[in-house]
Amino acid sequence: MNKFFADSTFGSLGTVEFAENPEPRVPCVLIVDTSTSMHGPRIGELNKGLKVYRDELLCDALAAKRVEVAMVTFGGRVTRKVDFVTATNFQPPTLEGVGGTPMGAAINTALDMIEERRKQYRENGIAYYRPWAFLITDGEPNDHWQPVASRIHAGEREKAFSFFAVGVKGANMEVLEKLSARKPLWLQGMKFAELFRWLSNSQQAVSRSSPGDEVPLVDPTQGPHGWAFV
Amino acid sequence: MWRFICQSVQGGRHRLDGAECQDHGLVRFIGDAANGALVACVSDGAGTAPHSSSGSRMACEAIIQLAENRFETDHTMATLQPADVIEWCDRARRTIAKVAETRQRPLRDYASTLCGAVIAQQRSIFFQIGDGAIVARRSGAFGVVFWPQSGEYLNTTSFLTSSEFHERLQVCVVKGEFTDIALLTDGVERLALQFDALTPHAPFFHPLFAAVRAAQKSDVLTEDLKRFLESDSVTMRNDDDKTLLLACRIADEVRHVA
Numbered sequence: 001m002n003k004f005f006a007d008s009t010f011g012s013l014g015t016v017e018f019a020e021n022p023e024p025r026v027p028c029v030l031i032v033d034t035s036t037s038m039h040g041p042r043i044g045e046l047n048k049g050l051k052v053y054r055d056e057l058l059c060d061a062l063a064a065k066r067v068e069v070a071m072v073t074f075g076g077r078v079t080r081k082v083d084f085v086t087a088t089n090f091q092p093p094t095l096e097g098v099g100g101t102p103m104g105a106a107i108n109t110a111l112d113m114i115e116e117r118r119k120q121y122r123e124n125g126i127a128y129y130r131p132w133a134f135l136i137t138d139g140e141p142n143d144h145w146q147p148v149a150s151r152i153h154a155g156e157r158e159k160a161f162s163f164f165a166v167g168v169k170g171a172n173m174e175v176l177e178k179l180s181a182r183k184p185l186w187l188q189g190m191k192f193a194e195l196f197r198w199l200s201n202s203q204q205a206v207s208r209s210s211p212g213d214e215v216p217l218v219d220p221t222q223g224p225h226g227w228a229f230v
Numbered sequence: 231m232w233r234f235i236c237q238s239v240q241g242g243r244h245r246l247d248g249a250e251c252q253d254h255g256l257v258r259f260i261g262d263a264a265n266g267a268l269v270a271c272v273s274d275g276a277g278t279a280p281h282s283s284s285g286s287r288m289a290c291e292a293i294i295q296l297a298e299n300r301f302e303t304d305h306t307m308a309t310l311q312p313a314d315v316i317e318w319c320d321r322a323r324r325t326i327a328k329v330a331e332t333r334q335r336p337l338r339d340y341a342s343t344l345c346g347a348v349i350a351q352q353r354s355i356f357f358q359i360g361d362g363a364i365v366a367r368r369s370g371a372f373g374v375v376f377w378p379q380s381g382e383y384l385n386t387t388s389f390l391t392s393s394e395f396h397e398r399l400q401v402c403v404v405k406g407e408f409t410d411i412a413l414l415t416d417g418v419e420r421l422a423l424q425f426d427a428l429t430p431h432a433p434f435f436h437p438l439f440a441a442v443r444a445a446q447k448s449d450v451l452t453e454d455l456k457r458f459l460e461s462d463s464v465t466m467r468n469d470d471d472k473t474l475l476l477a478c479r480i481a482d483e484v485r486h487v488a
Contacts, residue, residue: 019431
């Protein structure tokens with residue numbers, strides 16, 4: 001199926017054909033606050049950021065096939081906005097801000113989705129990398145969030161996923177610090193585009209890593225492309 | 231007699247980083263046709279381990295050296311036992327540990343996998359720790375000896391330098407005559423193996439083994455193998471370091487010897 005140099009000894013004896021295996025996957029679920037406080041320019045910038053995320057992933061041939069995106073929103077109620085799709089098939093939705101902040105339930109839904117996806121990968125013999133859960137909020141949970149904090153900490157200990165929390169101005173950092181095993185980050189202003197560019201770059205690096213590689217993430221608080229502060 | 235080639239090439243990703251190729255492979259025929267054996271090994275140094283390139287080279291060199299010592303004392307490879315190759319791996323690991331100690335580096339800086347095969351006339355021993363694979367053909371049928379070991383996530387595996395390496399080392403003895411052997415590191419896995427069926431992808435191996443059998447000079451073939459592994463059609467599928475070792479038993483020369 002795939003020809004290679006016809007002038008070689010191999011070429012004269014036949015064409016080597018490659019095995020067609022499913023690409024290994026990098027699953028990522030975005031957990032996005034769409035409560036009333038996000039309404040206005042914030043949600044507008046976030047929507048633009050999601051398009052940047054998709055475009056950046058599509059610029060990388062391997063990442064486009066390997067990174068899988070899902071999205072859970074919480075504004076009034078928890079919605080599975082996007083079920084896992086490869087970057088090529090990811091159509092960023094236009095989000096609107098309305099309702100309360102059921103953050104705990106949203107995180108639980110997202111972690112359930114990760115578990116389901118891992119099960120599907122295993123059943124179908126698809127290799128995969130450690131899943132990402134990425135929370136963006138400008139408020140505080142109005143639901144029962146303490147149990148989900150222990151679920152996040154247990155998952156991080158077992159390396160079941162990596163959980164990141166980003167606070168937009170107004171977020172309750174004390175809660176985010178209790179939720180996340182890693183230090184939560186503040187978003188600088190409304191630098192959603194930079195945030196999603198960083199996310200895409202980090203996942204591109206992970207999607208081509210091999211055994212023994214621990215992929216160091218670029219510090220998002222530093223440099224001209226920084227988007228966060230602690 | 232055996233005809234064999236082995237080539238390691240650097241992945242595109244590592245070329246960009248300016249890193250050196252962390253893979254190694256070695257193959258020798260040790261001893262005479264009746265009592266000797268083909269000894270082959272490949273090793274893949276971990277991407278994050280700063281000295282894994284020396285780790286993988288030392289692992290391969292140690293195995294070949296220990297096999298040569300064995301033939302010198304016993305004058306045959308046909309009696310080799312699994313316990314012997316476990317001992318070889320132990321000693322290879324100790325050699326690496328000694329170098330790490332001298333240079334005051336932790337052993338994990340030399341992290342590398344190991345796949346090995348000792349193919350005597352009627353009996354073979356295979357061993358493996360970590361990912362990569364050994365593909366062997368007998369009576370026309372291909373098989374993968376051990377499926378590549380990886381953790382739950384694709385970028386995790388076991389290494390010769392791991393503390394739990396004894397539990398992870400797989401060894402098996404197979405009777406009968408193998409005609410073709412390939413050893414490969416994980417950069418080649420997804421091109422050469424069928425992950426759903428857990429089998430070798432025969433259309434990948436057929437033309438390569440046919441080329442080795444037909445070749446007059448193995449140095450020309452080695453260059454061809456390098457060009458193949460560096461070709462766009464290969465690198466666009468995987469930009470990691472790659473090692474491919476191919477060996478074929480050549481029937482005609484066996485008759486000469488007999």
